[in-house]
Amino acid sequence: MSAAVTERRATAPAHSLLSQRRLPRWAPAGIAVAAIVLAVVIGLAAGLTSHVQWGLIALALFVAGTYLVTARVEGRRQARDRVATSAVWACFILAVVPLYSLVQTTISKGVKVLDGYFLGHSMAGVVTTQPGGGVYHAVIGTLEQVALASVMAVPVGLLTAVYLVEYGRGRLAKWVTFFVDVMTGIPSIVAGLFILAFWIIILGFGYSGFAGSLALAILMMPVIVRSTEEMLKLVPNELREASLALGVPKWRTILKVVLPTSVGGILTGVMLAVARIAGETAPVLLLVFGNQLINNDPFNGAQSSLPYYVYEQYANGNDASFDRAWAAALVLIAFVMILNLVARGIARWKAPKTAGR
Template identity: 70%
Template sequence: MSAQANHRATSPLGRRSLTSGRLPKWAPAATAVAAIAIGCAIGAGAGLSSHIQWGVIAALLFVAGSYALAARVEGPRQAKDRLATSLVWVCFILAVIPLVSLTVYTIQKGAGVINGTFLSHSMNGVISSEAGGGIYHAIVGTLEQVGLATLIAAPIGLLTAVYLVEYGRGKLARAVTFFVDVMTGVPSIVAGLFVLSFWIMILDFSFSGFAGSMALAILMMPVVVRSTEEMLKLVPNELREASYALGVPKWKTIVRIVIPTAIGGITTGIMLAVARITGETAPVLLLCFTTDVINTNPFQDPQESLPLYIWHQYSLGNDQTYARAWGAALVLIAIVMGLNLIARGIARWRSPKAGH
């Protein structure tokens, strides 16, 4: 009986399973190459001038070819999985191409103007049609405005999230959640108009970098609340219950247990919120104005920022100002990319390690 069982297990019928008849690992790549070649041939033969149309044809051929090939070799069940996978890859490529194109184009247009002078000088005394000048005053303004906005929004957002997760019950918590959701979708120009009417027109304060920081803080706050709230919800309740069982008060449990456990995700959310407000132009244009000189005091007089500098230089409309605008855009992209890399590094550093 044992020999018969072994014979059945090793027979072709015994080896058959749901995964039989698999395509080789190189089949998707070969299908993609064939789809690109056929799509280019169709586009060229049909006289289509746009390479975007060639790409759309190649994407459709890749999806259809992957499904047809899998249906013939692996069966209809696996073919549906291949269809979903190919659609995901096509959507991923469609999302990446504009981002890569934007980055490459910005580098091509702005890298030539970036040098030590450009990064260490302002536009004071520089005629717009002349070469020279720099973005030092805009970098100082951006760092100060974003820093002040973070000092305002991060503590308020963190405490609001702690209230919603640890204490929030009833109508007040639902109202706070509702307003946080509403603030998430508020256009930046609305935040700028609110600060303009309240801080400058009603309270009669002057235009300054701090006024722009308050508008940026309004935009940043709901992002911090939402991200922090989700991170606090991920903290296991067992940690809280163990702390309560030892007689630790709730407030000390939050300070010593809950927040340190979620600090990696909280920091990441704050950094991403900072990256989100760094490129805002409308509230800064309303509240900070624009200036060519270095102003290190954000509480008095107009103050430049990188987004405002880009808008101002590009609006002047000559080759020199275009070059400076693209150079500032490249620096701004580098700053935002650096903030995102810092956020990822902090998240990886503070994430729970296996075996700990």
């Protein structure tokens, strides 16, 4: 038997032996290096000065080279598999590069004036063309406005999602779903105009941080409803049925079983909603109105916020204001990142314990 197998292998066609080979582990890295070198050569020869163009050429050469080399050594079937994997990595790189560029640019430009003085002082008495001043009043405004919007939007969004998943039947549930879908696509400027017409023009209230938080709450609610609804749908029905079989009321089943099981995803959705409204500028421009001084009362008088501060400083059009705008943008990014880290920690703490944990 062994001799027959050896003889059959010896007389096998060359392409059969070739298709049984495998590329070494370093082959993808080698193809990538070759693609980068060729991309640089092509870019220099064509007079391309943008490194982004060089990178796109390198990605295309990497995918094409992966297919050609793999098809030659391992066969077309394996080549298609490797090309699919290479395309996934290429798309991942294309998605990460802009994010890295954004963060790197913001950090490099924002750290110029970001210090304790900048975080602890307002723009009171500061000439916009001169260095100095800070972002303290804008940080206070953002914290208060986002907190008020969350207090209004989170309970309404959670209860709406619970109704749609656990109780929603018939025409009312369809209409609620329809309006949630419509609100998801509402531009922020429309929400700001609505609150401007209703709260300030019709009811006669003045510009304030609370007026801005009303518009932010409108933008926040559909995101919470949609994310919470999807998380509640992922809870197995067996858990509900087991609780109901023990005689537990449905409201208590939702409170003690369904919500704790999906708390991680719910918090993630809430943080996504907070991240969206934290950077909104249009409602703030219309309703909060901006303020150079510190105003700790969101219900009385104009306030500032981080997005408004960035817009305001960048619109001044001088180097000192540009530095303050980049520093405020960096503070805003750090604010959203801290919120996400806190949410992940709470979600991990509140997540149901399994046997392996």
